[in-house]
Amino acid sequence: MKYLYLLLFFLSVSSVHSQSKTDSLQQEYAKAREDTIKIKILHQLFSEYSGNSSNMAQEAILEAMLLSEKTDVNRLKVTTYNHYADYLRSQSLEDSALAMSKNGFSLAKKINYREGVSEALIGLGASYWRKGNFEKASEYLEENIELAKQLKDSSRLAKTYNGLASIYTQKIEYSKAMQYFTLASTLHKATGNLREYSKSLGNIGFVQRSIGNYENAKNYLNASDQIAEQTNFLQQRAFSAYNLSIVYRKMGELDSAILLNKRAISIYSELGNKKRVGFGEFTMGKIYWEKKDFGQALNYYKKSLEISRQVDDSVNIGHSYEEIAKCYRQLKNNNEAKRYSLEAIKVAEGIKLKVLAMNAHEILTAVFAEEGNYEKAYESLNQYTLLRESIYTKEKVDLASEIEAKYQNEQKTQEIELLESEKELQNLQLSKRENERNAIVAFAIILLLLGSLLYNQYRLKKKTNNELRELDKIKSNFFANISHEFRTPLTLIKGPIEQLEQNPDEGLPKESIKMVRRNTNRVLQLVNQLLDLSKIDQGKLQLEQSEGEVYKCLRGAASSFNSHAAQRKIDYRVQIPHEAYWASFDRDKLEKILYNLLGNAFKFCDDGAIISIVATAEQDGLRITISDTGPGISEEKLPFIFDRFYQVQQESTREHEGSGIGLSLSKELVELMDGTITASSEVGKGTIFTVVIPIQKIKTGIQTPEKVLVPDNKEVQKTRPYSFETPDSRNLPVVLLVEDNPDMSHFIKEQLQKLYRIHEAKNGKIGLEMARSKSPNLIVTDVMMPEMDGVELCKRLKSNLETSHIPIVMLTAKAGIQNKIEGLETGADDYLTKPFESQELLARVKNLIEQRKRLRERYSKKQSLIDPKEITVNSLDQNFLEQLLDVLEKSFSDPDFGTHQMQEALAMSKTQLHRKTKALTNETPGELLRNFRLKRAAQLLAKKADTVTQIAYAVGFNNLSYFAKCFKELYGVTPSSY
Structure with missing residues (x-):
């Protein structure tokens, strides 16, 4: 509010000051004896009269022109040419103004008068703009931007910005226009040039008017008119009135628009x-x-x-x-x-x-x-x-x-470097104007600093909020992932227990017991990791050191991964010395570090990769290096891998998924042992973890190297027993099981294989190919899998005509309602959340297969007309069946129409058509066509539409005995008896 009062006071002072200045200049002009001084005073008078009194401005500049021709001061001539060009443009005499600006430009270039060149460039740009040559106008104004910056001339730079903004406004490029008008207004306001500031506000109002922001336009134009009125700036008052009339016209207030427009016309007429x-x-x-x-x-x-x-x-x-x-x-x-x-x-x-x-x-x-x-x-x-x-x-x-x-x-927070102030004006009121300008600048700087402080406070608050939201998101992701980590092993523990509960006399097979033990250990490991993190946060986790053989401990932990490496054909290289290395260390924590790092390497590596562990005793302690040839970690993500809950890749697949606590826990444990852990990685080449723990070796008596039998992965692979699967030739429905977890796949297969023939696929990509080649009656798929997840698999299957009829049951560890909706929206027929009841899975699989069977039986009824909506469950199958029935309806009476013509009409191969019709109707294409004809014949016979012979010919049969035989097979009676 104080600033508003100050501005109004300053405007009122400015109007009085403007009038007193013109009077003072006229008195100075009357006293002047030298022509050069007179010309300079006339230039100042012209600037004061411009925009208010066209006649007085004309008199001043014409007198300056006459005096300039008499002198040899070329700089004054250049200024006179430029001012006269401005006057001619104000009178819309564009050709004359352009010629005068060219004169000023040529003379200024000749005498190397850079300020004159700058002013002439502005004039040339304005003239070409008014003549509609926007390209030429932009060229001159763009050239002047660099020149004005070199001269540190804020006034001419602001005029140039105004000129460019006007061009972009005419070209309807409002974003660029607004940019330049904003820059111009900021500079004019900062230097205290209120008339030009009024013009800039008016121009911004014009742009707002042009894009339809009428309320904003009114505010800017009224503000511009208020400043113009206080400074007696008639030309700008006319501009504001004119544009306000357009705004009121756009808003439907036509009478107000007429009054404002008449005022604008009147002022413009007065100005000529x-x-x-x-x-x-x-x-x-x-x-x-x-x-x-x-x-x-x-x-x-x-x-x-x-x-x-x-x-x-x-x-x-x-x-x-x-x-x-x-x-x-x-x-x-x-x-x-x-x-x-x-x-x-x-x-x-x-x-x-x-x-x-x-x-x-x-x-x-x-x-x-x-x-x-x-x-x-x-x-x-x-x-x-x-x-x-x-x-x-x-x-x-x-x-x-x-x-x-x-x-x-x-x-108020824009950081625009203000150029040096304009050259000193040779007049009696210079000191007063400088004081006024300095007061405004100081006030603006105070506002700018205040705005900067408020803005910085806002930025800090926003940054803090973003960090809190990010932390909350990371924690949410962690709990979602850790719940998934728990749900899968819990399902594999719960399933065999339920099986044992239902059939206590049968017991559990040894493989199921091993599976329960593996997954129990997995849950226990996760719980222990969470407890360790909790103890670390509370400062309760302490080292429990005891003397022992370090290398032996490392070899024991490393050997735990031998069988896993052999199963996946991973080249697992263990380079741990066989000599004795006695020291005092915490065995449990060292093993946890090793298990986490090696487990991470095996999780991220594909089958056939190379993983190595190297341990050496050096001066700084025990050095352990674990490297792999996995996918690697990008440079921007590498610094965050030891952060708690952070995961390198947050994908919808399980290929690179975990709880996000393993590496964080490893780092905490290493630091607890006063050690360091570092990581280096290159995308596509692999990752290397280096752990250095300060362990002091204990000297003992003479010791002989321990003979350790290191299992040979190749030997392990050779001696592993193989089980040969015998082909399942039972006449049972086929179920395709798509699951990447071997234990889960084995468990589900055990539940289903008594009632169905089972085919297995370890990811969505393989599952998609098997669905096309095996034509299963139903598909059971996990959601989170490598290479292609269950959601993408479902989309692909349901959008392909060849497989769209196959029912799909989706399994997931994500229990959220949003996840369930996402699965069902992709076209899945059913959705089960882990851990699930095995009986529930059996019931849902059975219901979906029976449902499809009943739909096919419904089609095989002897009724002549079937609605495709009654025997399909999705729009793709419905459209196919409608198209098929339409083809049969048009061509069934043609005896030459057969399965080959049916394939051509539907643009499908023989195999595709056979699979689709068999799956939807339980009939081959030939049977479908024959039965369609027979059903139509039965319809005609029931209506007694014609003789049996004529009806047989009408429905496409040429052989009457074959027609009678087929009809009797379908309806149990001859056509004549029917």
């Missing part, structure tokens, strides 16, 4: 600015157009066109043509509408104004269509569409709105 008067007449036409008074609107548009021709305003000439054409369309004068539209297109092509050409083509489209000239109408419509797509993109409006919001909310 014909071009702007033409704009006002054009806008008055728009207002009366809104009032539906098309005759009055046409008169104003013609006035605008006449004035625009006088001042050679190409842009307004084109738009006047367009609006006149629209008026004639409303007045039912298509000939005139077409003539003015074509004129508008010529102008648009000349000045490269796409929006004008687009609107004119839209009018021509309607005119040609009414005349019946559809070829011409189509051509115009096509041109309109192409132009519209290239102009109106949502991105432009969104970007402009975003930048405007940024300007409103963060304007």
Whole structure:
């Protein structure tokens, strides 16, 4: 509020100061004797009169021109040329203004007067912009940006930004326009140039008006008008009134729009600015157009066109043509509408104004269509569409709105390096103006610092909130993953126990008991890891050191992975010395570190990879290096792998999944032992973990190397017993089991194999191929699997016509309702959460297979008409069956129509068609066609539509005895008896 009062006070002082300054300058001019001093004073008077009194400004600059020709001071001549060009542009005398700016530019370049060159470049840009040559205007203004920055001239830099913004506004590139207007307004405000600041606010209001933000536009334009009124800036007051009239017109307040527009026209007439008067007449036409008074609107548009021709305003000439054409369309004068539209297109092509050409083509489209000239109408419509797509993109409006919001909310925090102040003006009031400017700058700096502090506080708060959200997300992911880690082994423990409970006399096979033990150990290990982490956080986990043989401990832990390596054909290399290494150490914690690191290596490596462990005693203690040739870890993720709950890859598959505590626990244990652990990795080549633990070797008597039998992986592989599976030839339904966990796969197979033939696949990719080749009656799949997960497998199967009929049961350890919905939305027929009851799995599998069987039996009924919706469970199968029945309906009476023609009509191979029809109807394509004909024959016989012979021929049978035989097989009676 204090700042508002200060600004209003400053504005009132400025208006009084402006009048006193002109009086003082006139007195100085009357006293001056030298022409050079007179010219300088005239330049200052011209600047004061510009925008308020056209006549006084003209007198000042013409007098300066006459005096400049008499002197040899070229710099004054350059300034005079540039000021005179500004005056000519204010009167819309564009050609004369362009010529004068060129004179100023040439002379300034010749005498190497860089400030004059900069001012001339601004003038050239403005002239070319007004003449509609945007490309040339941009070229001059872009050149001046670098020059103004080199000169550290904030005023000319701001003018250049305004010029570029005006060009982008005309080209309807509002985001760039807003950027440059924002930069200009910031510089003008910072340097205390209130008139130019008023212009910048008005320009921003113009852009807001153009993109339809009318409330914002009113605020900016009213603010601009208030400053212009206080500084007696008539030209800007006219601009604000004119644009406000357009805003009120857009908002439907047409009477207010007329009053404001008349005020703008009046001021522009007083200033002698014909071009702007033409704009006002054009806008008055728009207002009366809104009032539906098309005759009055046409008169104003013609006035605008006449004035625009006088001042050679190409842009307004084109738009006047367009609006006149629209008026004639409303007045039912298509000939005139077409003539003015074509004129508008010529102008648009000349000045490269796409929006004008687009609107004119839209009018021509309607005119040609009414005349019946559809070829011409189509051509115009096509041109309109192409132009519209290239102009109106949502991105432009969104970007402009975003930048405007940024300007409103963060304007005071922009860090724009202010250029050095303008050169000292030679006048009597210089010291007073500098004090006023410094006060505003100081106030702005205070606001800027305050805004910066508030913004920094906001950023810190936002950063803290983001960190808390990220931590919460990491914890949520951890609990989701650890629950999955628990659910799978719990399922494999629970299943055999339930089996034993239901059949206590049968007992459990040895393999099931081993499976229960393995998974019990897995759960225990996870619980111990969580307890260890809890103890570490509370500072209760202590070292329990005892003397022992270090290498022997390491060999024992490493040998635990031999059989696992042999099963997966992993080249497991253990390089631990066989000599005795006695020391005091915590055996349990060292083993946990080793188990976690080796377990991690085996989890992330594919079959056939290389994993090695190397242990050596060095000066800094025990050094253990574990390396693998797995997928590796990217450079940006490597620093976080020891963070608690962090997982390198958060995928929907289980290929690289874990609880996220193993490496964190290992690091905590190593640090508890005063050691260090480091990791290095390269994507595609593998990972190396290095652990260094300060262990002091204990010297003992002479010891002989211990003979340790290290199992040879190849030998283990050779001596492993093999079990040969015998093909299952039972006539039972086929179930495809897709599960990557061997224990889980074995358990489910045991439950199902008594009632079904089982095929197994260890991931979704293999399962997809087997589903296509084996044609199972049902598929049971896990959700989380390597290479292709269950969700993707289900999508692929249900979107493929060849496999869409196969029912799918999905198993998952993720118990959330969202996960269940996701599974069912992919087309899964049923969904089970681990741990599950084996009887429930059997019941659901049985129900789905029986359901499909009943649907096929429903089709095989002897009724003649079947609704595909009654025997299918998804839209893909329904569409296929509808298409198939449509083909049969059209061609069944043709005796030459057979399965080959059926394949061609459906664009399917013989095998595909056979599998699909057998799966949906339990009939081969040949049986399906034959029974369709027989059912249609039965329908005709029941209605006594014709003789038996004629009906047989009508349904596609040429052999009457074969027809009778087939009919009796299906219905149990001859056709004649039926």
